[in-house]
Amino acid sequence: MSGFNFINPFGVREDPGSFVGDRYTDNFSRKARRDTIVLNLGPQHPSTHGVLRILVEMEGEYILRAEPVLGYLHRMHEKMAEVKTPWQFIPNMGRVDYLHPISWNWAYVGAVERLAGIEVPERAEYLRIISCELNRIASHLMWWGAFVMDLGGVTPILYAFEEREKINDILQIVTGSRLTLSYFRFGGVSTDIDDRFERLTREFIPYLRERLKMYKALVTDNIIFRRRLEGIGPMDLDLCQRYGATGPILRAAGLAYDTRRDIPYGLYDRFEFDIPCGPSNDSYGRYLLRLAEVGTSLDIIEQAIESIPDGPIKIAKAPKANYKLPAGETFFAVEGGRGQVGVHLVSDGGQCPYRIKLRAPGYSNLSLFAEAAKGTLLADAIAILGSLDLVIPEVDR
Amino acid sequence: MFKAIIDNLKGLYSLLVGLFITGDFFLSPQKTTHYPRKVDDPETLKSYRGPLELVPADNYGNGKCISCQMCVRACPGHCLTVTKGDKGKEPKVYLYDFTLCCLCAACVESCPTGAIRFSHKVYMVAPTREALHLDLIADLKSRATKIDPMGTKAARLKVAKAEAEAAKAKADAEDAAKAKAGPAGSAGAPA
Incomplete structure (x- = not known):
């Protein structure tokens, strides 16, 4: 053999007591103490919600250091935007974040509309709000089930899926799909709603309010659940702001910052809804806040479905697949289920955009984990990780 | 001490509530569709x-x-x-x-x-x-339900065009005939 070391291909010096693995493990374990164990959480661990890998240095059951390793689900969405016309990039936006794709639809379509100066008909704005909020509820329900499952309660996810399937049925009427939704178009939306959509949505709102009471009795008040979450993983406001965390994590830390209220887009300023804030910055507070947000979304849908105006759902000369963007630069942000979703769009007037930057909230939120997990038990770290509501395709993009 | 006991009893009660809810679901009818025995609407x-x-x-x-x-x-x-x-x-x-x-x-x-x-x-x-x-x-x-007697669409369109022309010529001839007998025909028509 030519001397190639298959076990240690990067030629990192093996010091005794360290864990020989790939480059990340080697770099990480170089700083490790002699009497500790370096452990790989993931990338195939079920509690990491996809293919997130976290390196942790353990002293007994306690975590001394943690380092997330990203990139296992990197799909080059930003690069793909540079070789596709603006229209052709819309289906990608359904695939960045598979739990709340409509927020990404909105961020991208909104950025293009802002750059091209396209006005959206009023009915289309209402349909956008209804579909986005329904999708947000589906995202939070999925998180609720997965989070409780991380903590050992396997049953609630099946109850959450019952509601989520109902939302999927409703959204399927207009989008034609159940997971990777591409509903928005430049200057409107793709399909108009029908009677069945309205009927199912109206039935769903009181139904879910009843179910939220059941959630409270089954999980929120459960003594085991509370003891596992209360006081675990506090993230104070200063830490959140330093890492650029947004969404439920920032609001749970006490700052009522919501893009829907603070940088209004669409017709959100027409609706009465409150931004839940607090009650505490630990995992239990983040849990309560997300359930409160489901109620907020229900309020918005209820008002929107009552006052939906008639009219066109798309502008008359909506851009087609060969549409060219005017030269310029713009940024558009919307509130996704996990935080502020942003699209920074640069165009030089060519067939395809010059550059697109996707601002994923999960990426910033994940950065908090390394800080929050220091000195906690391994089981508590899983609780902290679950309370961050990570979607790995969105983190890696 | 006393408070801790009350707290634990409350916690025990929350467990009972949870068991009651899951038991309720256990006895309720099935929500899922068993494919392929049943398919969706x-x-x-x-x-x-x-x-x-x-x-x-x-x-x-x-x-x-x-x-x-x-x-x-x-x-x-x-x-x-x-x-x-x-x-x-x-x-x-x-x-x-x-x-x-x-x-x-x-x-x-x-x-x-x-x-x-x-x-x-x-x-x-x-x-x-x-x-x-x-x-x-x-x-x-x-997915075609009929066999095209003409073989191709172009042939059929040609025949259809000829048929339409013939029908039009016939209608024109009838109109001309009607126009000739116009006054008598229209007088005889019911009001």
């Missing part, structure tokens, strides 16, 4: 996006496609191949690679004649990758 599939299919223009297996290539240019996944035929605007080849398709409706929305749409084949199964390379013209022909 077809109404839920009205907007379902299955693999593409050509829209039939008539019962003879002819489509509306005019081979303008708009769908091919719009497609972000390059999954369509359309070749124009020797005569007329009808496509000779309309191949569709379902393995590349992301069901985004760019082709459907860009088609000027409305010649393609999404099928509702939700239970489609492919044993191999090649089975997903679909020939949409063959699929369209297989």
Whole structure:
């Protein structure tokens, strides 16, 4: 053999007591103490919600250091935007974040509309709000089930899926799909709603309010659940702001910052809804806040479905697949289920955009984990990780 | 001390509540659909996006496609191949690679004649990758309910045109005859 070391291909010096693995493990374990164990959480661990890998240095059951390793689900969405016309990039936006794709639809379509100066008909704005909020509820329900499952309660996810399937049925009427939704178009939306959509949505709102009471009795008040979450993983406001965390994590830390209220887009300023804030910055507070947000979304849908105006759902000369963007630069942000979703769009007037930057909230939120997990038990770290509501395709993009 | 006991009793009660809820669900009827013994209501599939299919223009297996290539240019996944035929605007080849398709409706929305749409084949199964390379013209022909007596669309259109001309000539002749007998005919008609 030519001397190639298959076990240690990067030629990192093996010091005794360290864990020989790939480059990340080697770099990480170089700083490790002699009497500790370096452990790989993931990338195939079920509690990491996809293919997130976290390196942790353990002293007994306690975590001394943690380092997330990203990139296992990197799909080059930003690069793909540079070789596709603006229209052709819309289906990608359904695939960045598979739990709340409509927020990404909105961020991208909104950025293009802002750059091209396209006005959206009023009915289309209402349909956008209804579909986005329904999708947000589906995202939070999925998180609720997965989070409780991380903590050992396997049953609630099946109850959450019952509601989520109902939302999927409703959204399927207009989008034609159940997971990777591409509903928005430049200057409107793709399909108009029908009677069945309205009927199912109206039935769903009181139904879910009843179910939220059941959630409270089954999980929120459960003594085991509370003891596992209360006081675990506090993230104070200063830490959140330093890492650029947004969404439920920032609001749970006490700052009522919501893009829907603070940088209004669409017709959100027409609706009465409150931004839940607090009650505490630990995992239990983040849990309560997300359930409160489901109620907020229900309020918005209820008002929107009552006052939906008639009219066109798309502008008359909506851009087609060969549409060219005017030269310029713009940024558009919307509130996704996990935080502020942003699209920074640069165009030089060519067939395809010059550059697109996707601002994923999960990426910033994940950065908090390394800080929050220091000195906690391994089981508590899983609780902290679950309370961050990570979607790995969105983190890696 | 006393407070801790009360707290634990409350916690114990929350566990009982949880057991009661799960027991309730255990005894309630099944919510899921057991495929393939039961399938979903077809109404839920009205907007379902299955693999593409050509829209039939008539019962003879002819489509509306005019081979303008708009769908091919719009497609972000390059999954369509359309070749124009020797005569007329009808496509000779309309191949569709379902393995590349992301069901985004760019082709459907860009088609000027409305010649393609999404099928509702939700239970489609492919044993191999090649089975997903679909020939949409063959699929369209297989859905024809009548056999074209003229053989091709062009021949049939020619005959139909001739028939229409003949009918028009006949109608004109009748109109002329009516106009001749006009005053008498109209006087005899009921008011």
